[in-house]
Amino acid sequence: QLYDVPSGALSRWGMLINRRLKAFICVACQAIVLPAALSQHIAQLHEDARVSVDADQLASIVENEGILNNLPVIDGTPVEYAGLE
Numbered sequence: 001q002l003y004d005v006p007s008g009a010l011s012r013w014g015m016l017i018n019r020r021l022k023a024f025i026c027v028a029c030q031a032i033v034l035p036a037a038l039s040q041h042i043a044q045l046h047e048d049a050r051v052s053v054d055a056d057q058l059a060s061i062v063e064n065e066g067i068l069n070n071l072p073v074i075d076g077t078p079v080e081y082a083g084l085e
Contacts, residue, residue: 001018001019002016002017002018002019003016003017003019004016004017005017005061005064005065007057009054009057009061010024010061012051013042013053014026014028014042014046014049014051015027015033015038017065017067018032021068021072022065022066022068023067023068023071023072024038026041028045028046029045032071032072034069034070034071035058035062035067035069036069038053038058039052039053039055039058
């Protein structure tokens with residue numbers, strides 16, 4: 001269920017996409033990271049990774065892959081997931 005885009009950008013950023021949830025997953029944290037928080041997540045929680053996120057490339061991935069801009073909702077309640085392999 002987890003995959004990277006053909007360019008490999010997500011793997012370089014420590015992220016993958018969960019196909020079922022249409023969401024970015026931080027490989028190290030095994031948690032959903034919303035597109036708007038991706039750069040901040042990496043900078044604050046994985047500063048040793050020393051990678052920068054290209055905003056245009058991120059926006060393109062979000063659009064092309066149909067990534068959600070909010071947490072998935074089940075029965076009307078936003079749900080956070082963890083351990084998403």
